[in-house]
Amino acid sequence: MLEVRGLRKVYTSRDRTVEALRDITFSVAAGELVCLVGPSGCGKTTLLKCLAGLLGPTGGEVSVEGRPVSGPPPGMAVVFQVYGRSLFPWMTVAQNVELPLRHKGRGRAERRRLVTAALADVGLSHTPDAYPWQLSGGMQQRVAIARALAYEPHVMLMDEPFAAVDAQTRADLEDLIRTLWDRTGVTTLFVTHDIDEAVYLGERVVVLSSSPTVVQDDLPVDLPRERDQLDTRALPRFTELRSRVYGEIRSAQRAASRADGA
Amino acid sequence: MSARPAGPQVPRTVVLGATGLALTALAAEVLPRALGIPGDVLPPLSVILGALAAELPTPQFRAALGATVVQWGLGLAIAVVLGVSVGVVLGSVPWLRRLTASTVEFLRPIPSVALVPLAVLVLGTQLRSALLLIVYASFWQVLVQTMYGVADVDPVAEQTARSYGLGRWARVRHVLWPTAQPYVATGVRLAAAVALILAITAELVIGSPGLGREIAAAQSGGATALVYGLVLVTGLLGLVVNVGVRALERRLLRWHVSVRGEVAP
Amino acid sequence: MSLGGRLRRAAELVALPAVLLAAWWVTSDGSESFYFPPLREVVGVLPETWFAGGADARIVSDVLPSLARLLTGYGLAAVVGVGAGLLIGSSPTLRALVEPVLEVFRAVPPPATVPLLVAVAGIDDRMKVLVIVFGCLWPILLNTVEGVRAVDPVLADTCRSYGIRGPGRVRSLVLRSASPQIMTGLRQALSVGIILMVISEMFAASNGIGFTVVQFQRTFAVPQMWTGIIVLGLLGVTLAWVFRAVETRVLRWYEGIRSAHRSGG
Ligand SMILES: Nc1ncnc2c1ncn2[C@@H]1O[C@H](COP(=O)(O)OP(=O)(O)OP(=O)(O)O)[C@@H](O)[C@H]1O
Numbered sequence A: 001m002l003e004v005r006g007l008r009k010v011y012t013s014r015d016r017t018v019e020a021l022r023d024i025t026f027s028v029a030a031g032e033l034v035c036l037v038g039p040s041g042c043g044k045t046t047l048l049k050c051l052a053g054l055l056g057p058t059g060g061e062v063s064v065e066g067r068p069v070s071g072p073p074p075g076m077a078v079v080f081q082v083y084g085r086s087l088f089p090w091m092t093v094a095q096n097v098e099l100p101l102r103h104k105g106r107g108r109a110e111r112r113r114l115v116t117a118a119l120a121d122v123g124l125s126h127t128p129d130a131y132p133w134q135l136s137g138g139m140q141q142r143v144a145i146a147r148a149l150a151y152e153p154h155v156m157l158m159d160e161p162f163a164a165v166d167a168q169t170r171a172d173l174e175d176l177i178r179t180l181w182d183r184t185g186v187t188t189l190f191v192t193h194d195i196d197e198a199v200y201l202g203e204r205v206v207v208l209s210s211s212p213t214v215v216q217d218d219l220p221v222d223l224p225r226e227r228d229q230l231d232t233r234a235l236p237r238f239t240e241l242r243s244r245v246y247g248e249i250r251s252a253q254r255a256a257s258r259a260d261g262a
Numbered sequence B: 001m002s003a004r005p006a007g008p009q010v011p012r013t014v015v016l017g018a019t020g021l022a023l024t025a026l027a028a029e030v031l032p033r034a035l036g037i038p039g040d041v042l043p044p045l046s047v048i049l050g051a052l053a054a055e056l057p058t059p060q061f062r063a064a065l066g067a068t069v070v071q072w073g074l075g076l077a078i079a080v081v082l083g084v085s086v087g088v089v090l091g092s093v094p095w096l097r098r099l100t101a102s103t104v105e106f107l108r109p110i111p112s113v114a115l116v117p118l119a120v121l122v123l124g125t126q127l128r129s130a131l132l133l134i135v136y137a138s139f140w141q142v143l144v145q146t147m148y149g150v151a152d153v154d155p156v157a158e159q160t161a162r163s164y165g166l167g168r169w170a171r172v173r174h175v176l177w178p179t180a181q182p183y184v185a186t187g188v189r190l191a192a193a194v195a196l197i198l199a200i201t202a203e204l205v206i207g208s209p210g211l212g213r214e215i216a217a218a219q220s221g222g223a224t225a226l227v228y229g230l231v232l233v234t235g236l237l238g239l240v241v242n243v244g245v246r247a248l249e250r251r252l253l254r255w256h257v258s259v260r261g262e263v264a265p
Numbered sequence C: 001m002s003l004g005g006r007l008r009r010a011a012e013l014v015a016l017p018a019v020l021l022a023a024w025w026v027t028s029d030g031s032e033s034f035y036f037p038p039l040r041e042v043v044g045v046l047p048e049t050w051f052a053g054g055a056d057a058r059i060v061s062d063v064l065p066s067l068a069r070l071l072t073g074y075g076l077a078a079v080v081g082v083g084a085g086l087l088i089g090s091s092p093t094l095r096a097l098v099e100p101v102l103e104v105f106r107a108v109p110p111p112a113t114v115p116l117l118v119a120v121a122g123i124d125d126r127m128k129v130l131v132i133v134f135g136c137l138w139p140i141l142l143n144t145v146e147g148v149r150a151v152d153p154v155l156a157d158t159c160r161s162y163g164i165r166g167p168g169r170v171r172s173l174v175l176r177s178a179s180p181q182i183m184t185g186l187r188q189a190l191s192v193g194i195i196l197m198v199i200s201e202m203f204a205a206s207n208g209i210g211f212t213v214v215q216f217q218r219t220f221a222v223p224q225m226w227t228g229i230i231v232l233g234l235l236g237v238t239l240a241w242v243f244r245a246v247e248t249r250v251l252r253w254y255e256g257i258r259s260a261h262r263s264g265g
């Protein structure tokens, strides 16, 4: 479904170059929920933008549903890290969710059905006519998710969507993502820098090293499919997996600082 | 207007901008000839500049330029002093502000050119007539921005100052004025442009001395190239005013985090 | 708001205007001054001056043509200014190329072009509309460019990833996102437009408000001249109110964000 081979991305501005990604290879099968973890600044957003066709890679290949990516692929929805800025402030919540559907050429009745269903899914049925800036951060985030859901994507990319919400809202949103994924089976790539979150949410965790960024580890999460904030996090296996990912990231950082020192 | 990012990007925009100006000048020279546009409609740039060059050294031109600048500067200065003092008073006394709001909202959009006939009858075609129009038009810009600025004063800062026993005058100086300053600067910038427009207007329709009157005279004398040349001079004057006021604003407000844009009323 | 509060607000709105009008009425009553006739007399001649004569009334033969020219010129400037602004604003190279040229054109005080356009386009309606277009175009164009340039890159990416492009993108993203700056440009242009409407008629015309008011002044019909000033003032105030009503509707979201930011700290 998602295929990344030898991806390299170097930002060049006039006075400096930044190698955001050195050599990234991994893939996501159809219907999988994969979490991508890595330290801050390691290039997660960059990787996501390359997958979304918003950035051209410097080297390597990215393909989605078997087709090489050269622009935003159809049937993909992206939830951006800066979700507050990704909502149109001059449109109401319902209009924001509806906009991509209008441009997709969906009929009025179907649009209404999809919008209502998506807002119900994220628990925002009561505020379709509010403007995004009248909502809390967590609610704005749910609008962005609802917009992605209503689009009926084949692939969903999410970039640290819960970075700015409080712990309780975050837990609720995590469960929401699991439930929705369970129901729709949409292929999902979920980016985070939170190791607990990655293990709790994912069926697989791909660990990125710190810069120069490569794939450090790629491990399946063999936890029960039904997850629960208290019970799952209390499982010994959860703790094991978490420690392993944590160890990977730490050793990557140590390797990086050694390389810097040399 | 935001500052451009520093670094090697600047030369590119400068090069492109200079290219744009050069291309425009070239077009102004070549197109009238190539398209055979008659000289009394649009003369080539070189003819315009020639006519202007012949005019520049004359005492008449220098007197006109001086008159326009003096009218503009004097009118702007009066408007700024009036606008700031009235704005500070109205802005900081809540009941006065509420009482005058409707009157300000009514008087402000009255086009100052409506006063032209009155000014001509009562004040004649002298400097005073032009000043009336200039001051009336630019006063509102300064007043309204000053009032916004005063309204923006942080009540906590004001209360803190009060609790430290600062008197009214000290509060105006140390709390109110620093907050209002960027707004006042915006008001002055807008007023400076408006004042120039009204100065030219007065010279044109009232006949007070200045570049506007020279333009009208050249037009009725059929000296089209000179008309273009003089309009160009007013444009350069406008450019100097815009750039100058913006530079001054940036210098005065260097300490300020953001040099504010215009406030929507 | 309580009934008492509402009454108080209403009183604050009308109090000062009422006092000022009453003061004008009383002090001018029995005035012997030639230039400042009693307000009673001015109000008395207002109906016959502007409304008498059915289809020949000045409100039809002068005010309507003035308004028609203003709205035509303003509308043309808005279409061209916003259209070109969209184009220039979305290409950094094009913007760098033309911005200095546009700054020069913007700096020309628009009234200075009146004699020029008389020479080029004659003294008919075409000239007056052209004058208004020339004056209104630059503020609209330059503000649109600023607005288009400031489109949030995250919103732009959102549109791209949902496949929103072409006209749909302009409608849903660019125009809406630039609307605060576009409205600022349109507001500046409106006051310039009114000034130009009047002075193009004062300078050379056979009808229009500006023409009529100057006729009154030249024939020393002072009370009639005062009615002209009042009509012109009312026109300016009405247009400003209409504009504000439109602006409030268009920019409701923008005001909402700003007040949300203010109260949110
Ligand atoms: N447009 C850009 N131009 C130049 N460098 C960039 C650009 N965007 C990102 N970078 C650099 O690329 C590197 C990776 O950035 P990226 O935003 O992808 O990291 P991230 O893993 O998403 O970080 P975070 O967890 O903080 O969101 C950083 O060093 C950053 O400074």
Ligand SMILES: [Mg+2]
Pocket (backbone or CB within 6 Å): A044, A045, A046, A081, A159, A160
């Ligand atoms: Mg990121």
